[in-house]
Amino acid sequence: MSMQNELNQIVKETIAPLFKENGFKKKGKNFAKIFPDFAWTVNIQSSKWNTKNEVEFLFNTGIYCDKVYTTLSEMKSPIFPLELYSMLRLRISDIKNIRENWYKISDNTDIEEIKKQVESDIVNVIIPYFEQYKTVEDIINFIEIMEEQGEWECPHHLTLLYHYYGYPEKAQKRMKEVYLTSKFDTQKEYIKELSTKIGINVN
Structure with a gap:
């Protein structure tokens, strides 16, 4: 299996279900929990250096506010609120206050370990971070x-x-x-x- 397929499986089996449990909708590799006036947004960014044999990815987060976005961009509201269109855009490494770290998948990777790490970061870092912004x-x-x-x-x-x-x-x-x-x-x-x-x- 190519490493990109491994990533797709991790998204399907681990990442998407966790975000869904927490009230997020999914579009591709983007997730959003939508409130009346704003949304919590997450994007899974793949490294531009990815190859068939080695894939790196990380989480980007944002707070999307439709009125702010449409006023500043002069664009229509997007069908799905993306992290790209958000304020408060932080990578998970910013939230954890560590140097930028990418999850790496290669032939030598223990996929179960990566799944555990990703699950822990969603449950213990990303969701608690978003919980600060309820209004x-x-x-x-x-x-x-x-x-x-x-x-x-x-x-x-x-x-x-x-x-x-x-x-x-x-x-x-x-x-x-x-x-x-x-x-x-x-x-x-x-x-x-x-x-x-x-x-x-x-x-």
Whole structure:
């Protein structure tokens, strides 16, 4: 059996059932647990260096919010929320706070050991991580903390969450601050367009 087939079997027999048990839907190698205002998303990423005889893969996670995605991307809502379209995108190694580690499958691999490792990471790492985000407020609180620590790149996620989920004054104040502190004219133009789109005046 090629190693890619081994991976497909692990997805089918171990990974998919575990996510399904926890309320996730599946599309290809993507999983999503969908709530009214957001979704927990997982993607199984295969290494671009994979060969017939050696396959590496890992888990990427994200928090998808349709209103944030469609506003920023100007795209329609996807049929299935993907990790690629999410905020809070973290690899499992980020969650575990370790160096990036890929699960490896080769001729020498003990497949049962890999299954145990994957099962443990889903049950003991990924699901408990997602459990922190049961409401939009949980997501907002986390991003606020990340921003304070200087670890959040997109300034508009928080503004849009404030705007769409009941904090209009905070959204207005924040949009103005981001506008005034932007160094480049292109950024200022974009912020003006975005603020007009959601009905906020930055002038």
